[in-house]
Amino acid sequence: MEQHQRAYNFNAGPAALPLEVLKRAQSEFVDFRSQGMSIMEMSHRGAVYEQVHNEAKQLLKELLHIPEGYDVLFLQGGASTQFAMVPMNLLAGGKVGAYVNTGSWASKAVKEAELIGETQVIASTESDRFMRMPTAEEIVAPENAAYVHITSNETIEGTQFATYPDTGDVPLIADMSSDILCRPVDVSKFGMIYAGAQKNLGPSGVTVVIAKEELLANSPKTIPSMLRYSIHHKNNSLYNTPPSFSVYMVNLVLQWLKERGGLEQVERDNQAKAELLYGTIDNSGDFYRGCAARDSRSIMNVTFRLADEELEKAFIKEAGEAGFVGLKGHRSVGGLRASIYNAVPYASCEALAQFMKQFQQKNG
Numbered sequence: 001m002e003q004h005q006r007a008y009n010f011n012a013g014p015a016a017l018p019l020e021v022l023k024r025a026q027s028e029f030v031d032f033r034s035q036g037m038s039i040m041e042m043s044h045r046g047a048v049y050e051q052v053h054n055e056a057k058q059l060l061k062e063l064l065h066i067p068e069g070y071d072v073l074f075l076q077g078g079a080s081t082q083f084a085m086v087p088m089n090l091l092a093g094g095k096v097g098a099y100v101n102t103g104s105w106a107s108k109a110v111k112e113a114e115l116i117g118e119t120q121v122i123a124s125t126e127s128d129r130f131m132r133m134p135t136a137e138e139i140v141a142p143e144n145a146a147y148v149h150i151t152s153n154e155t156i157e158g159t160q161f162a163t164y165p166d167t168g169d170v171p172l173i174a175d176m177s178s179d180i181l182c183r184p185v186d187v188s189k190f191g192m193i194y195a196g197a198q199k200n201l202g203p204s205g206v207t208v209v210i211a212k213e214e215l216l217a218n219s220p221k222t223i224p225s226m227l228r229y230s231i232h233h234k235n236n237s238l239y240n241t242p243p244s245f246s247v248y249m250v251n252l253v254l255q256w257l258k259e260r261g262g263l264e265q266v267e268r269d270n271q272a273k274a275e276l277l278y279g280t281i282d283n284s285g286d287f288y289r290g291c292a293a294r295d296s297r298s299i300m301n302v303t304f305r306l307a308d309e310e311l312e313k314a315f316i317k318e319a320g321e322a323g324f325v326g327l328k329g330h331r332s333v334g335g336l337r338a339s340i341y342n343a344v345p346y347a348s349c350e351a352l353a354q355f356m357k358q359f360q361q362k363n364g
């Protein structure tokens, strides 16, 4: 069979995976570590799977320099289930869940929390159409806050926190689904970080939770077992059957990141990709218009617009014919979006910048 060329994949999630990882998975797909079966076919209670599971945990700790006193969980249900699990586990009576509303995903987190307990939106950029992130000074935790919840990168709007707020003794909780591992982060500043895997970590099916053990240990006994952090923490995320193939793929992605030189190098590469695309937008004399405020621009999701929707439609159609995938903005905001997660090669961004210039020459 002829080798089909890899698409220029700018999908928002599930998203591009490193070609090296896919090939490695392919090479050990049928017979994993000489067991005569694939990883999907073996017991999650056996030594072989358990090793993969613990390797992934260890690598994540290494790459993010996760301090002592934190645990890493592999859960299911996506980041969307965390929107509910966070308040179910951590929002005790008399306390308030404090939320920073920065866009589509933060709004969903607020909506779920409101079903469960007392919530308060302590900062919002809705009046700026969510096109910027709040400054650290805008975020002040109320005295009775159980936690402060932020969304580090708004995948749909294309905004990202440049610096994180300091919430003192109140645990800071971040939904990092679309920018985890895109740059180094000081985990000790956070009570909890969670992320669905399918943007920057691997395939869908597993959700990573990194949290201080004290936040994981005391889940109320009134909530179902599967929704209690304490159950998963006590059982090394093996209380029930884990999403074993997804965890295995995450492990391969983490190895790939380590081989690339860790998160400092990953950040440099991501910066270069983002600068290339934002530069193309900014140097287009208003033909392309960046959506996000400059100081809030995401290095993961580049959102931009053209003069009108007709032109945007033409752009998406011609880009599709030229091999570019996933450039249509989310249906809720329109426009265009290039998601340039860790696994998207610089060469794909170069090809896109080239295409954008050609499209402008023809239509400008």
Ligand SMILES: *Cc1c(COP(=O)(O)O)cnc(C)c1O
Pocket (backbone or CB within 6 Å): 013, 077, 078, 079, 080, 081, 105, 151, 153, 154, 155, 175, 176, 177, 178, 196, 197, 199
């Ligand atoms: C994609 C995304 C989610 C939803 O993730 P699921 O795994 O589909 O539940 C939540 N938050 C952010 C920031 C996202 O990008």
